[in-house]
Every structure is written in structure tokens, then in C-alpha cells.
Amino acid sequence: MNAFNVSEHMQALGLQAKTAAFLMARADAASKNTALKALARRLREAGPVLSVANQKDLERATAAGLSAPMVDRLKLTPKVIETVAQGCEQLAGMADVIGEIIGMKQQPSGIRVGQMRVPIGVFGMIYESRPNVTIEAASLAIKSGNAAILRGGSEAIESNKALALLVSEALAEPGLPVEAVQLVQTTDREAVGRLIAMPEFVDVIIPRGGKGLIERISRDAKVPVIKHLDGNCHVYVDDSAEFDMALRIVDNAKTQKYSPCNAAEGLLVSAAVADDFLPEIAAIFAAKGVEMRCDPAAAAILRADGALDPKAKVVDAVESDWSEEYLAAVISIKVVAGVDEAIAHINRYSSHHTDAIVTRDHVHAQRFLREVDSASVMVNASTRFADGFEFGLGAEIGISTDKFHARGPVGIEGLTSLKYVVLGQGEVRS
């Protein structure tokens, strides 16, 4: 290996990104959409090339003994490629929000004041395994008029390089700067340390990966981080919940998929309906093999004679269960006195990601929406809906569990800022 200097490489990427960001900020909507459509076309045409690059990653991963699910995530199948290509086309079809001016109002002095939506500038994206994230991040950067520096996982480096080349070609078609989207060309870990500590070039960092990675980046970053930690989501079944709806929602929130961050990890049931509701939902969980970690009240109901199939997994919950993100066929269950205790429990133990109430009571619904301090709060809907696409954002760069800047699913608007625009006719301050 030749004497590759990571620090110099990152410095160069930063400077180029900053320059490209100014050009992207003034790019017109047509050019950005042309690049997105070109990227979709090139992705579909490049199947064989991508396959060769991807094969190298897969062979290295298998040789290194990566688990089957990990290897699976690495795969650039025709289906994965078609999905990201369609994503690019969808973005191209969306209205451009850059330059939009909101809230323009005349002030007593005569000046008119509003806010214009503009790109943030340069974002750094740090992610693992799945190479399709390279295209998702690139296409969002193009549409939002930002520049991006992408640092993918070392296990996907060949696939990511092949994809990044397609992005460069697509940017060049309408004459946009190819440095608007750059892939870090080294798998050296020092590159991450540099990327998160260049406030002169990078405006925000978006990490996607395990909690350890995200905590480390948040701790060491010298720029803001849009981060997503745990997804310890709850469904609260209120006194007045319709049972059919509550069963459907709790079942979907827990079992439709176990691994997503918006899957429910905790079930709270109002004492008024626990005797009737718990055996019904427990029967569904038992049939699907979901382990139930119960507080004493819930356990007593489920262990009562005849309440449940003997093979149902009813376990006594311990304190740590209320905070845990299982991402598995496990759910914590607690009987609460009512909506007050439900809100208090959620605000104490939830990860402030997504929490839902099932109720017919308007006052309880309003209180839950207002008082639960989470990024997404829901009435009579499954927590699984907490997603940029389901929320109508068109795309998602990540989900934020912070309150600052962007909260919840982050789409194009989360990659923008609002600057004040003042239109005068010669007014001066007196």
C-alpha cells in the first residue's frame, strides 16, 4: 500500500464538498431532477458492473465469517437496485422545496419579513453494511441541494465505490459538480474521526448504525449530529379502547416485524380493561411465540386458571425490562391505573421515539398527544407507521430521537434551514 494520508484525504474531500455545496445551493430544480433520473437510469444499466463489485464484497464477507444476515444485507440484488432507482425517480417527481419562502408578513416599519428554505450545506453520513444507503443518501443530497460526504461500511467498500461512480456520472449529466457527493475512499477508521471534526467543512453528521457507534460519534463530533438511538416504543390500551382495534394495533406494532426501531417493545393496559384484554392479546402472542415480560398484575391475570394456553411464555418482568429495546419476539406488559400512569410510565422509560394510545376517549387522546414527550405520538394507529415514507416525506435520511432541529423521521426538510428574507423599499431603522 502506498503512503495514503487519511487526514489529507479527508481535508481534500471537505474542501471540495464545501465548494460543491455553494453550486448545489444555486442549482435549479430541473438540473437536480435530471441528475436523479440519470442516476436511476444508470443504476438499471449498471447491473453487471455492480454485480461484479458486489461479488467481491460478498466473497470477502463470507471468507471473514460474517453471519448470514450480515451477508444478506450486503447484497445488491436486482430488486434492491430497482428499489433505489425508483426512489431516485420519486424524488425527481417531488416539488423542490429549496427557495420556498414562508410566512412573509409586513412589519410596522414597512419591511416585509419571511423565511427562505435553503440547504444546510454539507452533511457527513456514516453508515454500515447496506450499500443501497449510498444511493439513498446521494439522492437526498441532490434533491435537497446539499453536498454529502459518505462513509459506508468497510465490508461494502467495493459496492459503494461502484455506486458512487454512477452518482458522479449522473451529477455530471446536467453539469452539477461531481464533488457534490463523495465517497470516503479508505476504510481506515481514522477517516470517521476526521469527518466528524471538520466544522469548517461539514455542517452536520448523520450516523446510521449500532447504538455504540452513534454514542461514540455524538460524544466526539465537533458539529451537530442528527441521531437516532433506541426505539423503545409503547402501545397503551385505554379504558375505552375498541378491543378489535386494540388487538390489531398491538399485534401489528409488535409482530409485523421484530427488528425495526418503530416496533413496540412495551404494552400498557388500563386496569379497567386488563382482565378482559390481556388474555386475548396474550393468546395472539402465544400463537406467535412472543415472550411476555409481565408486571405482577399482568402476570396474575395471565396465570389465572384457564386464561391462557400453557405454552404461552409469561415471565416476571424486572426493572430493566421497562427500558429495553428487545428487537425480538419479546414484549413487556404492565397494567396501569389509567392514562395518567401510562403517560408517566412512557415519559420515564420510553426512548422518546414513538408511542401510541388506543382509545375512543377524546380527552385522553388529546392529553396523550400533547403530554407524551416522543418524536412521534399516535392515536389509534400502529407504531410501525413511524417512517419517512409512511409520513409522506418522500424519503428518509434517518430518524431523530433528539428534539433539536429535526425530530422523528428526517426527510428533505431536515436537511434544510430557514434564513430570514427582508424585502424593503428603502426603510431604515429609527
Next chain:
Amino acid sequence: MNAFNVSEHMQALGLQAKTAAFLMARADAASKNTALKALARRLREAGPVLSVANQKDLERATAAGLSAPMVDRLKLTPKVIETVAQGCEQLAGMADVIGEIIGMKQQPSGIRVGQMRVPIGVFGMIYESRPNVTIEAASLAIKSGNAAILRGGSEAIESNKALALLVSEALAEPGLPVEAVQLVQTTDREAVGRLIAMPEFVDVIIPRGGKGLIERISRDAKVPVIKHLDGNCHVYVDDSAEFDMALRIVDNAKTQKYSPCNAAEGLLVSAAVADDFLPEIAAIFAAKGVEMRCDPAAAAILRADGALDPKAKVVDAVESDWSEEYLAAVISIKVVAGVDEAIAHINRYSSHHTDAIVTRDHVHAQRFLREVDSASVMVNASTRFADGFEFGLGAEIGISTDKFHARGPVGIEGLTSLKYVVLGQGEVRS
């Protein structure tokens, strides 16, 4: 002095603030407005008490040899008190934005998704000298439904303690938690270090003060900081500018007051009009004793025979002049080829605070608004308007020169976040 433990004191303030924040978030508009009006009333009634406390600070400041302007800033005059009392009443009269739901739209799945404006939680405010900031911060905390921990300057501690007592009494009147606004009771500097490093209790830090203080806080804070560094603001006089308007705006932007961050520090003039415009504005500056730091082209024009009063201060600019925030009767002047060079110069040297163009050219105006990367961009208006009150925000907790979260003057909305609200009728994810 007894064994006062700063760390324990800050920990206690943090815990109490967090608890109070939950209660403030659910407080109704009427209670918050009652507290604000009570605060206004108590401020007016407390004149003699405040005067005694303020006198102690003033005597200590004089004894310590503080400069006359510094002592002036400390003064709680009847006029200062009346101004902050009126500010509280204005806030009480404003609509409550907490709980507002925006952008509610139905998605293909059937769920309706919008965003609800909610308080950030707890903000920490670090400021110097002027004790009226205590009331400004307290009243904004109350209106926005946040809790605040206030750390004022040690030189104003007696005044701040007296003011904070009034705030507690005002909060208690409608039954709001008195811990919603707490003043740090020690002048120990360790308290600042603790305040900015309690992410478990404090959601955001707002520093107001010298650049050194703000840089130190930004570097060491473990939570987001809404910060305002330099105000190196520009006025660009375009080819098509109306001279009367341009003279009025440049004069106002530079000389109406020298110390504010939104005063102009740089004048750019299009080469097409420089020969005619520069002598006229220079005559105004000469009459007011404003020193002009000129690039060679501007200097040549102003030094031409008969162009200017011989007592005008025309000085050759050096590179550092383009970046400097003088906050004094000094302005840098540069002749540029046109709007392109003006935008490039501003994006390179400006502090991204506030920049204005004077023009009749629609295309130039639009390009300036879109391409100048500053928190406030203006057409045909004085930079001095960059202010929360002038922008119609009703109040201002500070001005942000960052792009993240809040940019430009920060009012109540900057102290809030948007959480997603989902209203369903039993929808589940398929």
C-alpha cells in the same frame, strides 16, 4: 462561607427544572399569561426593593473599578424596569404557539400525519451584566412552556436574585411550578461548566456575551448551543441602486448605532456607480467622523482631487479588514465588479449574520437573496432591522449565526420543537 457544593447545587437545579418542564409543557395558555401579567405588575411594585438590591451591585462594581459603560449596563432604572414589564405584557398578549398542529395531511395508508409544536424542555441561559436579561429570559421561558436555568453575571447577582424572586412569585400566582425559572445562586465559575454538561437535564444552552465566552461554551458544551458569534454585516450598492435610497440605507446601517451586531461593517459598491456614489457616502461618513478602510479602487476615487473634504479619514484596507467586526465608527469599503463579486466577497468574509443589497434589478435582488449564505438577507433595507422585534417575533432570546435548528433572531419558536402527531382509525402497517 459555608461548604456550598456547586456540583450538588447544579444537580438539584437540573432535576427540579426537568420536573418543572413537564408541568410547564402541559400548562394552559391562560395560566402562562396570568404569570406574565403578574410578573409585570410585581416588577412595577417592586421598584424600591429592586433599587436596594441593584445599589449593592452598583457599589461593588464601582469599588471594583468597572468602567462607566459597564456600570451603566448594570443599572435597573425605572425606565429599564418599565421596558421589561411591558415586554411581559406583550408576551401575555401574543397567541400561544404551544400545541399548534401544522401540515396535517392524510397519507395513502389512511393515517393523518401532522406536526405539533411543543417546548424544547429545559434551556440554560448564560449571560453577563444587564440584569434585565433575567426577566427577558424568564418571560420567554414562561410563554414558550419551557423551564429555564439562568446564570447571570456575578456583577449583577444581587439584582438578579431580587428579580428571580419576583419571577417565582409570579409563577406561583396561577399555580405554575416556581422551579420553572431558577437562578443559579452562586457566582462560582464552576457552575457554568456544570450547566453546559448536564444533557440529562438541560436540552439547549443559550449564551449571550463576548465572543470568547461563547466559543468556550460551544467547545465544552455537551448539549446543543444556540449561539451568536460575530456580526460582520455588509451593504452592497448595486449598479441600479437609487442613490438616495442607497445613501440612506448605508448611513443608517453604519451610523445609527455603532455597537449592535447588525450594524454594517463593510460597504461594497459596484464599479459601475463607484465614481459617483463613493464621494457622496464618504461625505456623510466624513461629517460623522467614520473612518473608511478602502481597497485601492475605492481609495483612488476618494483621494482624487476635490472628491472629499481633506479631514475625511480614508485609510488603506488590509486583508484583515474584510473580516473585522469593528463595532465602532469604522467601515471597510471595496469596489466590486458587480453582484457576482459582491456575493462571493460576502460569502467569503461575512460572519453569515446579516447582509443587504440596494438595487432596482429584480434578478440581482433574487440572486442575492438566494445565494448569500447569511441568517438574514435583505433587499433595500437597513441591516439594523435584523432583530426579533423588528422581524415580528414579539421577543428575542438571542440571534443565531448557526444554520442548525434556529437561524437569525430567535423568538418563541426557536425554543420549541415539532413532534409528529398521527391520527388513525385503527390502521396497521402491511
